[in-house]
Amino acid sequence: MQSMDTIAAVATPLGTGGIGVVRLSGPEAAAVADRVVRLAGGKTVAGMKGYTCAYGRAGDADGEIDEAVVTLFRAPRSFTGEEVVEIAVHGGVYLVNRLLRACVAAGARPALAGEFTRRAFLNGKLDLTQAEAVADLISAEGRQAARAALSARDGALYRRAEAAADALTGYAAHLAAWIDYPEEEIAEVDPAKLGGGLRRCEGDLAGLLGTYDTGRIIxxxxxxxxxxxxxxxxxxxxxxxxxxxxxxxxxxxxxxxxxxxxxxxxxxxxxxxxxxxxxxxxxxxxxxxxxxxxxxxxxxxxxxxxxxxxxxxxxxxxxxxxxxxxxxxxxxxxxxxxxxxxxxxxxxxxxxxxxxxxxxxxxxxxxxxxxxxxxxxxxxxFDPSAAVVANERQRAAVADALAEVREAADALEAGVSYDAVCVCIERAVDALLTLTGRRATQEVVDQVFSRFCVGK
CATH class of the missing domain: 3.40.50.300 (P-loop containing nucleotide triphosphate hydrolases)
Structure with a gap:
């Protein structure tokens, strides 16, 4: 878990509707909600069981705002991995904005664009491809686009990348052990078996990269x-x-x-x-x-x-x-x-x-x-349930991994030293870990979440 302050944002579209929701996330989410909402029967938000709702009246320094329904999600079993509270009032622009201002006055900070999903990523609830899929789900304009994004949100691309990374890590570990510890009883490297494994990884990554153009069109x-x-x-x-x-x-x-x-x-x-x-x-x-x-x-x-x-x-x-x-x-x-x-x-x-x-x-x-x-x-x-490379960042990572695996296989067949082959494999693993976010730089993370809306 990351130690962070408590954030608040409107989680429903701006405009008139049946309900409007302000979402809180962070260590003080329940405490902030208790300063804003007076629950019926003298209950407190902090004393509620997780994944339950309670009725009350929301208010601020100027008086009552509206009736409210409070929902509590306990850490770490929430979207962000933190304490999350959602306060629902009638869906008027004035009411919802006043409720948000009340939460900020009670100790929360206005959330940045995509900050809830960013916290889910930083707290290990999502990998980077799943976080990107959240934005794709929101912006989907058709059934196939929504289904493809939902599959990515469920981890289709992550699982395929992790499977390739695990296989390549195994090859690299065997090569490194064989090179560095020749006196140990380590199984000898079989060039034919290793080459076959690398070519299979090459084919799998090439197939994954081939989904990009169709996926982008969808x-x-x-x-x-x-x-x-x-x-x-x-x-x-x-x-x-x-x-x-x-x-x-x-x-x-x-x-x-x-x-x-x-x-x-x-x-x-x-x-x-x-x-x-x-x-x-x-x-x-x-x-x-x-x-x-x-x-x-x-x-x-x-x-x-x-x-x-x-x-x-x-x-x-x-x-x-x-x-x-x-x-x-x-x-x-x-x-x-x-x-x-x-x-x-x-x-x-x-x-x-x-x-x-x-x-x-x-x-x-x-x-x-x-x-x-x-x-x-x-x-x-097009199979929207399969793993799909959804954007240019993902395409570049898969393309880099593919190029390194291909170079490793070619070097092995050309009789180049195992050291050089191992370096190529390790670079391929790095590219795949960048894809899933396990080795993402701050710049990459900032770029991913820059296209999110506030409140998600």
Whole structure:
């Protein structure tokens, strides 16, 4: 346990609701609560049994604040590992803020962002990957993202990292003992057996690292740009996917001149979607600026939805769009399939590996688009219950461990001394312990908790 002061923060969203909760954590949590809440029947918070609730009246120097329900969690069996008290009042902004001020006046300190979860980490209740999963759970925008974060919170990534670290520690310990104590009766190092073990660890870490791209997409969503020449139905498609009139739709070419953005959910897929100006040659400086923005958005997007009018022949502006999409991850959308088709599909097939025909006006083909995106980003094979590398810090740690294990295996096969092999293995273990936080620096810990909200 860490010896710390007592902190307080509002643990519920700011606004009007059924209840509002102020959370206290620290050695004086119960004492502070007793200074703020008068329990019914003369009871005290300090005298309550853990994991029980009691009714009372909260007040401060100016008088009563509200009715209150107090819940006590005894150390070390609490989220933070410390004494934790939660005081619930009616969920009004004024009431909750006044209650928080009363707790601070009674001896608590306002909590910093993420300080409750940080204390849980420092007190050994969570490893660093589990702490990061708490933030991911809060920010999850879809079912798969929430399930993946919950699996990480339950220790899926931690267990996999610890298993690899334990195996590598065993190899390093055997090598060190063999090198340093040749006169002792220590089992001789078997290069083939050691090499096989290192290659298995390499494969396991490579598989773990391979979860990063898909996991990041599940967690953060996909940045997608809708592009095409004017009047092919880009804005109609934007409105279809957004579920409401997000972009202006007219028959006048060049209506959209700026980028219109929205975050939408297509099944379990979160798209950060941008509708762009029609790409064409123009002498209008304002429209030309919009075209430049569209081309820039296309270059930055993880996914490009290139829209073509199936009821019209390809023109030079369509060909310009095709050239712009050459190096992008792209799905060609042949729109207006409810009209007689005049588009040369052979040209589309020659330039795009992924094609969907649809009618943005009637929504026919929207399911096919969803399925195509899932296939393109391997989302249909994503297992949210498995260990997933969730952020750049975790990716860097796994990548470092993988590189060191690979170097150790290569060195062993090349006949390099066991000393050098052992050094590589030890560096791999260090990287994995950094991943879980067992050897995290203060800078790393600060970085992890900097993105948390106050009260969590």
């Amino acid at each position: 967690r953060e969503g996909i940045s997608a740009a809708i592009v095409g020449r004017p009047n092919v139905g880009k804005s109609t498609l934007m409105n279809l996917l957004a579920g409401h009139a997000r972009s202006i739709v007219t028959d006048i070419a060049g209506t959209t001149r700026d980028i219109v953005s929205d975050t939408i959910r297509l099944g379990e897929i979160v798209l950060h979607l941008s509708d762009t100006a029609g790409i064409r040659g123009t002498d209008d400086p304002v429209e030309r600026a919009g075209v430049d923005l569209a081309v820039g958005e296309l270059a930055r997007a993880q996914l490009v939805l290139a829209v073509f009018d199936g009821s019209d022949a390809l023109d030079e502006n369509d060909l310009r769009v095709i050239r712009c999409c050459k190096d992008a991850v792209c799905i060609a959308l042949v729109n207006k399939n409810d009209l007689p088709q005049r588009l040369d599909m052979e040209v589309i097939r020659e330039n795009f590996a992924h094609i969907v025909t649809l009618s943005a006006k009637s929504a026919e083909g929207a399911d096919a688009l969803k399925k195509k995106i899932e296939e393109l980003f391997l989302l249909e094979r």
